[in-house]
Amino acid sequence: MMKANYRLKILNLLLIVTLTGCAGGESAFKSGSKAELTRDFETAMVQYKKALDQDPGNTEYRLKYEQNRFAAAFEHFKRGNAAMDMGDLDDARNEFSRAREIDPSHDFASQELDRVNNLIAGRTPGAALQPAPTFESLKQATRTPSYQSEIEPTLKGKITLKLSQNTRTAYETIAEMAGLKVIFDRDWRPTPNTVTLDFENVSIYEALDILDLQTKSFWQPVNKNTIQVIEDNSTKRRDYEEVVLKVIFLANQTNAQEVNDIMNQIRQNLNITSMTAFPAQYALIIRDSPDKVAMAEKLAYALDKAKGEVVIEATIMEVDRSLLKSLGIQPPSSVNIPFVPPSGANADLDKAAAANSSPITIRNLGLINSGSFALNIPQSVANFLATSSLTKLIERPQVRATSGQQASLLVGSNVPIQTSNTQPTLAGGSTTTQVQYTNVGVTLTLTPYVLLNREISVSVLVDVKAPAGDKQVGNTVSPVFTDRSIQHVIRLKEGETNILGGIVSSTESTSMTGLPLLKDAPILKYFFGKEQKTHDDTEVIVMLTPHIVHMPDITFEDMIAMDVGTVTTPRLPSLSVSGPNATEPPAPRPTPGAAAPGGNGPIQPGPIQPAPIQPNAGATTQAVSPTPASATVSFSAAQSAMTAQKASPLNITINGTDIAGAELTLTYDPSSISISQITDGGFLSRDGQMIAVVQSIQSDVGRARITIERPPEAAALAGSGNLVTLTITPQNKKGDSTLRISEFKLRDGRQVLHNGTAAETKITVQ
Numbered sequence: 001m002m003k004a005n006y007r008l009k010i011l012n013l014l015l016i017v018t019l020t021g022c023a024g025g026e027s028a029f030k031s032g033s034k035a036e037l038t039r040d041f042e043t044a045m046v047q048y049k050k051a052l053d054q055d056p057g058n059t060e061y062r063l064k065y066e067q068n069r070f071a072a073a074f075e076h077f078k079r080g081n082a083a084m085d086m087g088d089l090d091d092a093r094n095e096f097s098r099a100r101e102i103d104p105s106h107d108f109a110s111q112e113l114d115r116v117n118n119l120i121a122g123r124t125p126g127a128a129l130q131p132a133p134t135f136e137s138l139k140q141a142t143r144t145p146s147y148q149s150e151i152e153p154t155l156k157g158k159i160t161l162k163l164s165q166n167t168r169t170a171y172e173t174i175a176e177m178a179g180l181k182v183i184f185d186r187d188w189r190p191t192p193n194t195v196t197l198d199f200e201n202v203s204i205y206e207a208l209d210i211l212d213l214q215t216k217s218f219w220q221p222v223n224k225n226t227i228q229v230i231e232d233n234s235t236k237r238r239d240y241e242e243v244v245l246k247v248i249f250l251a252n253q254t255n256a257q258e259v260n261d262i263m264n265q266i267r268q269n270l271n272i273t274s275m276t277a278f279p280a281q282y283a284l285i286i287r288d289s290p291d292k293v294a295m296a297e298k299l300a301y302a303l304d305k306a307k308g309e310v311v312i313e314a315t316i317m318e319v320d321r322s323l324l325k326s327l328g329i330q331p332p333s334s335v336n337i338p339f340v341p342p343s344g345a346n347a348d349l350d351k352a353a354a355a356n357s358s359p360i361t362i363r364n365l366g367l368i369n370s371g372s373f374a375l376n377i378p379q380s381v382a383n384f385l386a387t388s389s390l391t392k393l394i395e396r397p398q399v400r401a402t403s404g405q406q407a408s409l410l411v412g413s414n415v416p417i418q419t420s421n422t423q424p425t426l427a428g429g430s431t432t433t434q435v436q437y438t439n440v441g442v443t444l445t446l447t448p449y450v451l452l453n454r455e456i457s458v459s460v461l462v463d464v465k466a467p468a469g470d471k472q473v474g475n476t477v478s479p480v481f482t483d484r485s486i487q488h489v490i491r492l493k494e495g496e497t498n499i500l501g502g503i504v505s506s507t508e509s510t511s512m513t514g515l516p517l518l519k520d521a522p523i524l525k526y527f528f529g530k531e532q533k534t535h536d537d538t539e540v541i542v543m544l545t546p547h548i549v550h551m552p553d554i555t556f557e558d559m560i561a562m563d564v565g566t567v568t569t570p571r572l573p574s575l576s577v578s579g580p581n582a583t584e585p586p587a588p589r590p591t592p593g594a595a596a597p598g599g600n601g602p603i604q605p606g607p608i609q610p611a612p613i614q615p616n617a618g619a620t621t622q623a624v625s626p627t628p629a630s631a632t633v634s635f636s637a638a639q640s641a642m643t644a645q646k647a648s649p650l651n652i653t654i655n656g657t658d659i660a661g662a663e664l665t666l667t668y669d670p671s672s673i674s675i676s677q678i679t680d681g682g683f684l685s686r687d688g689q690m691i692a693v694v695q696s697i698q699s700d701v702g703r704a705r706i707t708i709e710r711p712p713e714a715a716a717l718a719g720s721g722n723l724v725t726l727t728i729t730p731q732n733k734k735g736d737s738t739l740r741i742s743e744f745k746l747r748d749g750r751q752v753l754h755n756g757t758a759a760e761t762k763i764t765v766q
Helices: 002-037 041-054 059-086 089-102 107-122 135-141 167-177 204-215 234-240 256-270 290-303 347-355 362-367
Strands: 159-166 181-184 194-202 217-223 226-231 244-249 274-278 283-288 309-330 381-395 398-402 407-423 430-450 455-473 476-493 498-514 529-550 631-635 639-642 648-659 661-667 673-680 692-698 703-709 717-730 735-747 753-755 759-765
Touching: 002 041, 002 059, 041 059, 059 089, 059 107, 089 107, 159 167, 159 204, 167 181, 167 194, 167 204, 167 692, 194 204, 204 217, 217 234, 226 234, 244 290, 256 274, 256 283, 256 290, 283 290, 309 407, 309 430, 398 407, 398 430, 407 476, 430 529, 455 529, 476 498, 476 529, 631 661, 631 735, 631 759, 639 648, 648 661, 648 735, 661 717, 673 692, 673 703, 703 717, 717 759
Parallel strands: 181 226, 639 759
Antiparallel strands: 159 194, 159 692, 217 226, 244 283, 274 283, 309 381, 309 398, 309 529, 407 430, 430 455, 455 476, 498 529, 631 648, 648 717, 661 703, 661 735, 673 717, 692 703, 735 753, 735 759
16 A cells, blocks of 8 residues: 555656646747747747757757747847947957857858957057958959059159150150159160150150050069060060969859850950869959959959849739520420329228338239329420629739749649550560659749840740640540640830730530430420530730849949050050049059058058149159259249239249259139149240150149259250240139249259249239
C-alpha cells in the first residue's frame, strides 16, 4: 500500500513539472507574439528564446525566434546608420556592436563597426564626419586622367601669344611661361623648323597641343615640372607612351554575356591593345595608354546603365455567352398496363391479392377478362424555353519585369496525360506508362522595352488552352485540347491601358427527342418531339496597363561627343581632363595613401576636383631680385573723362633700360569701370619680335593680371613707349574712380624679376 502511494506521488510530481514547463513555454510564446505585434523585435526574440528553451523540439518556436533575431539585428543596424548620418560615432558603435552581438553572421554590421572604430581612433575634435564612400564616388575618384595631367604648371590662366620662331624656341617659350622645363628626344627633327603662333585666350595645354599638331610631335611629362617633346610616329609612341593597367567594375550587368557585350564594344571602337572580361566580378581588365584607358572608362560607364523596369497590371477576363433553346411537345415515351384482379366472393382475399403484386389463384383464372387490365397513358409536356448566361472570370495579377527580359504568367492548372509505350519481347511485350503534365488555362508572356521617351513597347503572347474531350488513339484514350493564341507588339505610354481581344471560341449543338418517325416530320416534330439547341460563345479579353518604376540613368555626359584624337592616333586631348570648367587645368593624379592637404590622415575617396585658378599666378617661379627695377610704368594720362557704356582705350607706358618683359597687377572699382581687353602696346615688339601676352581679368572683384614678355633669346630693349593698351568700358555709376597699378615687376635680359614702382590714374565717368 505504501509503495502504491509512493508511486502515485512520483507520477503526480512528474505531471506537475511537465504541465509547468508546457505552460511556461506557451506563456513566453504569447508574450513574444505581443511584442512582435508592436515591432519590439528584441523583446520578442528574448521571449521566443525562453519558449524554445522550454520546448527545443517545437519548430514554430524556433522559426519565430530566428525571424525576430534577424529583425532585431537589422533594427540596430538601421539605428547605427542613422547615428552615422548624424555624426554620433559613439552611438553608432554601440548600435553596430549590438547588431553583431545579436546576429554574428551580419557581416555588413561588422564592416561598419570596423569603419566606425577607425574613425573614432583617428578623428580630430570638431572635425566633420566623412560619409562612407559610395560606388559612384569611388568610380569618379579613380577615373583615369590623361597622363599629361601630371604636370604642375605655375601658369593657371589663359594666355595670348604671338610669335614666329623656330620650333624648338617655340616649345621653350611656352614651357617657360608655364614654369616648366622642356627636353627633346635625340631623334626629334621638327617639321617645319620655323612656326608662327597666334594664340588668344588659350590654356597652356591647348597651346602645347596646337604646337604638337603643327610640328607632328607629341609631348609627355617626365615629372611634374618637366616635359619631353618626341616625334609623333607609331614606333616612338610605342617606346615612350606610358601604359597603365586598370580594372573597370560594372555595376548594372547581371550575366557574363552582358559583360562581354560591353567589352566587345570598347575593343571595336577604341582598338584596345589588351582587354579581357572577368564575369565573376562583372569587371573588365584593360591595359593600354592612359588616354585609351580613360576613353574606355567613359564608354564603359556610359553603357553600364541600369535597365528600365516596369510593373504591368494585367486584367484577364473570360466571357462565356451561352444560349439554350428548347421548343416542342414531348410525347410520352412509355405506357403502363397494370393488372386488376377479378372481384370474388371474398373481398378480403381480393384486397390481399392486390397488395401482393396482384396474384390470382388457379380457381379464379376463369374470371379474367378485358376488365382485368387498365391502360395508364402519361401526360405530354409542351416546352417553350430559352435561357442565356453571361459569366466573367477575372484575374488581376501584377507582373514586374526588366526591360528586354521575358516574364510569364499562367492562370490555370496542370492536366496529367498518360502515355503508354509497348516494346515487343520474347515473353510477349513490355508496356511502359508515363505521365506528362500540360498547362491548361491562360498563359500570358510579356517582354517589355522601356524607351527613353518614357514610353513602353511590349511584346505580348496570349495563349489559351482548354480541355475538349477525349479521343481514342489505338488502345489509349487521350485528352484533346483547344489552343487559341494571339501575339503582337504594342507601344504604350506610361499608365496607358490597352485591351487585347479576339480570342473567341464558338460551339453549337442540336438534339431532337420524340416519337419515332413523327419527330422527324417538318411540322409534326414540334407536336411529337422536342428540339434542343445549345450555343456556347467564349471570348478571352486581356487588359494591360504598364507603369515605369525605373528609367535608365542617361546623363548629359553620356550623350555628348568625346574628342578621341585621330583615326591613326587615338588620344584624349589635354583639355578633356580639365573638369567641368574647360578653362581650368587638369588636377594631378592622387597618390594612394598620401596625406590629405592640411591634415595628417590619408586622402579620403572622393571625386577629383580641378585645381583652382590662381588669379595672381605668374608665368615663372623665379625669385624676385631685391634690386630696384631699371624702368618705370605709368598711365598715358593722369586723368581721363569717359562716357558711360562707351569703350575707350587707355595706354600703360614704360620707360627705362634692360626691359625684356613685365608683370602687372591692376585693381579698380568694378561698379564704376571694367576692362574688356588687354593687347600689346607695341614697345616690346617694335623690332618685329613676337611677344607673349598672358592676361587674367576678374571683373567681379576688379582685378586684372598681365604678363608680357619677349622671346628668351631676344635682346632686352631700352627707351620708352606703350607697354600694353587697355580697353576701358565705364559703367553706369557716374563720378570719379581710380585705376591703380598695385604691383609692377620688371623682367630684365637675364630673365630676372625686379620690383618696380606702382602708379595710378583717375577716371571720371560722365
